[in-house]
Amino acid sequence: AQRLASRKRQVDETLNSFKLSWEQLQLVKARMRAALQAGLKTDGPSEVKMLPSFVYRTPDGSEHGKYLALDLGGTNFRAMLVNFKKGLQQNTKLYHKIYKIPLEIMQGTGEELFDYLAQCVGDFLDYMGMKNTRLPAGFTFSFPCEQTALDTATLLSWTKGFKATNCEGHDVVDMLREAIKRRDFDLDIVALVNDTVGTLMSCAYEDPQCQVALIAGTGSNVCYMEEGGNGQHSDADFSKMCINTEWGGLGDDGTLDDIMTSDDTEVDQNSINPGKQRFEKLTSGMYLGEIVRRVLLNLTIRGLLFKGYVSEALKTPGIFETKYLSQIESGSNRLFSVAILIKVFIVLCGAGMAAVVDKIRENRGLDRLNITVGVDGTLYKLHPHFSRILQETTRALAPQCDVTFLPSEEGSGKGAALIAALAKHMQ
Numbered sequence: 001a002q003r004l005a006s007r008k009r010q011v012d013e014t015l016n017s018f019k020l021s022w023e024q025l026q027l028v029k030a031r032m033r034a035a036l037q038a039g040l041k042t043d044g045p046s047e048v049k050m051l052p053s054f055v056y057r058t059p060d061g062s063e064h065g066k067y068l069a070l071d072l073g074g075t076n077f078r079a080m081l082v083n084f085k086k087g088l089q090q091n092t093k094l095y096h097k098i099y100k101i102p103l104e105i106m107q108g109t110g111e112e113l114f115d116y117l118a119q120c121v122g123d124f125l126d127y128m129g130m131k132n133t134r135l136p137a138g139f140t141f142s143f144p145c146e147q148t149a150l151d152t153a154t155l156l157s158w159t160k161g162f163k164a165t166n167c168e169g170h171d172v173v174d175m176l177r178e179a180i181k182r183r184d185f186d187l188d189i190v191a192l193v194n195d196t197v198g199t200l201m202s203c204a205y206e207d208p209q210c211q212v213a214l215i216a217g218t219g220s221n222v223c224y225m226e227e228g229g230n231g232q233h234s235d236a237d238f239s240k241m242c243i244n245t246e247w248g249g250l251g252d253d254g255t256l257d258d259i260m261t262s263d264d265t266e267v268d269q270n271s272i273n274p275g276k277q278r279f280e281k282l283t284s285g286m287y288l289g290e291i292v293r294r295v296l297l298n299l300t301i302r303g304l305l306f307k308g309y310v311s312e313a314l315k316t317p318g319i320f321e322t323k324y325l326s327q328i329e330s331g332s333n334r335l336f337s338v339a340i341l342i343k344v345f346i347v348l349c350g351a352g353m354a355a356v357v358d359k360i361r362e363n364r365g366l367d368r369l370n371i372t373v374g375v376d377g378t379l380y381k382l383h384p385h386f387s388r389i390l391q392e393t394t395r396a397l398a399p400q401c402d403v404t405f406l407p408s409e410e411g412s413g414k415g416a417a418l419i420a421a422l423a424k425h426m427q
């Protein structure tokens, strides 16, 4: 019994070493705040890129007509037809189809990837009986891009397991247009849209107070309406514009080293982009399960779990999916304090969010700010405690902001269609 108690104490000690103190969270918030500012001001590389989206406003209800939305996010490609009626939230009609992206396509050549996407679009238009209509389309492409216009965007780097060749450094709208030219239909791609920006637009369609959007799924990212004055981005002279923060890059120049544990570092080192997207690796679904697996493995090697028996399964990278953590938390038999590991992910996300909403409050010179954050992503939606802990942390760390989180109903696709509808007003 004594040995058991001692083992339990050692397990608890290890897991407790992951806990973050209030001071550490304040530090993360301050670092995110500084990185947001630095990304806006500098022309050179910065860890948080603060990419201009060329979307200057949120919807106002005047949008109407049929638009196509194409959405390449993580594991799936979605084609969607949206029919807007005038007036906010008025009988919007949606039709969509989902296509799985095979691993060999994700990691093959760029041409194969875009040919595959064009093939899916063709299939969808066939299915809708609309192959002969040249629809305006918004292309949601959720990877960091340097945009120089609403419909011009160079892929900076793949994330989330994609590594198709000959795409980085190329204009992805052009690549899709070229792939469509090789087929028997036509499309007018008017906008390239990051998924955070699409989510913001679709949530702002429901709630005009929505000025920020968060994605917590395979990846982790935020965008918000920046109100200029502060921004001097080389490519974009603006008074108000939606900025895709790419906040997942925080820490890439070492600013998070003091809060990363050895397990976090190992997961980073074994990923396909070591040293990159460090904050994302501490807040998103793609890495959470793997960090938990490593912690369990190391505890087992030390003889503290599973009687010291290291199974083949436990040694297999990627085998512990993030969804199991939701199942563990929902069940009555909670796997002791693994919850601590998940909580760290959520509170870090809250610290980042507190920095964003406080920046918006200061931009506007307000003492208090009422603001809505649109949210999408399976980690947020399906984890039983994510939304509650995120809200509590954000409110505690940004006490001058009344933050409401609004889960996105239709995802970024509807937002991309809204941007396509707004495009003629934004050139």
Ligand code: ADP
Pocket (backbone or CB within 6 Å): 073, 074, 075, 076, 216, 217, 218, 219, 284, 285, 286, 287, 322, 323, 324, 325, 326, 327, 376, 377, 378, 379, 380, 382, 383
């Ligand atoms: P994407 O970001 O790929 O567009 P999602 O928002 O659906 O798509 O996120 C998928 C990610 O969500 C998966 O990589 C996984 O980490 C995580 N996930 C899947 N199911 C669950 C679940 N039940 N609970 C928590 N996280 C989950």
